[in-house]
Amino acid sequence: MYGSAGAVRDVMTRTVVALGQDAGFKEIARTMKQWKVTALPVLEGEGRVVGVVSEADLLAKEEFRGSDPRGTDELGQLAGRDKAGAVTARELMSAPAVCVHEDATVAEAARIMARMRVKRLPVIDGEGRLRGIVSRCDLLDVFLRDDEDIAADVRRDVLDLLFPEEPSLTVEVRDGLVTLRGRVPDPALATIATRLARTVAGVVDVRSDLAATAPAP
Template identity: 65%
Template sequence: MPYLVSDVMTRTVVALREGAAFKDIARTMRRWKVSALPVLDGDHRVIGVVSEADLLPKEMLRDPDGDPDRHGRPSGGSGLAKADAVCAEDLMNAPAVTVRADETVARAARVMARHRLKRLPVVDGEGVLQGIVSRTDLLKVFLREDADIAEEVRRDVVPRLFAVPVEPIRVEVRDGVVTLTGRVRDTSLVPVVTRMVRAVEGVVDVDCALSGPPRRPDLDPDLPDDAPTARADGAGAGTVV
């Protein structure tokens, strides 16, 4: 079974209420050494996220020369609104990008990459906060032992495609790189097994050196050169033995 978000997420989460004050948010980020915090409603559902970037517009207005526009006054209504915001509800990005606890680690990684986020709040089916998953958490799958990976490939992958190989298929794993050697009856399945092995949690790469059955020897030797042929001298012409 693939790793789920619930297998790697952090369950102790610091969160904010909608009315959390600006300075309290800044203090909380500093105390817990985090760059973003989920915002919850009264039922503990995640309704948004406040990040360090959401706090910066207020600081950008503090221009030492007294000309806020010259040195990067927040542009657009959103930037100006956050510069004037004093609580989490006004600072947060909503709706929040979240991931379900029962989704796969691969799915969480895709969501994180697509939205260019460093962490995701983890919720249940009702949107209630369950934990948080970070990039570091997603990389935990690559700490899996080589022997554990090899056992899964031998038990769950190879028999599904090659129940009766021509010769035993050898599976070796070193630093997460899986090497497959041996002979199989149907080489068209080699790309399939490569994809399946690569999908195993913790696999870094796959070196598939599987080959087909050995070629059979030629069982029909050439006819001898002195085989009888038709005569071409007129005697018995047209007779072939």
């Protein structure tokens, strides 16, 4: 299912609640509460993601309650005041939306979340159409894979690929920790094997006991 690196499409949630750009403030708030989500993708046309509305976007209205939403102040909080005066998804949303492609790896999705400081990402296809949603929790699911499945992937995608003539090499996985053992013809390939094994979905860490075969006298 996962293979090396693990694709976002394998862990994303496919049932997604989304909004049109004309959705009103109260409709957005009700939808968030009903579905227990903190952010919603905003769509146009044939399901293309154009933005995201979050709880923070809605809370600007409360933050600036009693002030002129069209004004500014000495702190230059113009963006927040704009959100305070917004009444539709089009006005409230953050755009362009921070998304991830369905073919991206789980690691790539995690890096985007960390860099952009978001908890979930709309998942899109090549045309920008919504295909799902992936959250931090979804990304952690990959570490629940069975050790046997991880070992099979490491054997197929790493050892058999790099060392097709060395069937005696072994891979052991315990709680996601991979140990590679055996003798290999080239020490440089042992280093590559360790790096590749770390890209297999569900791997927590890799220990290499691969040793180079002594050259013939």
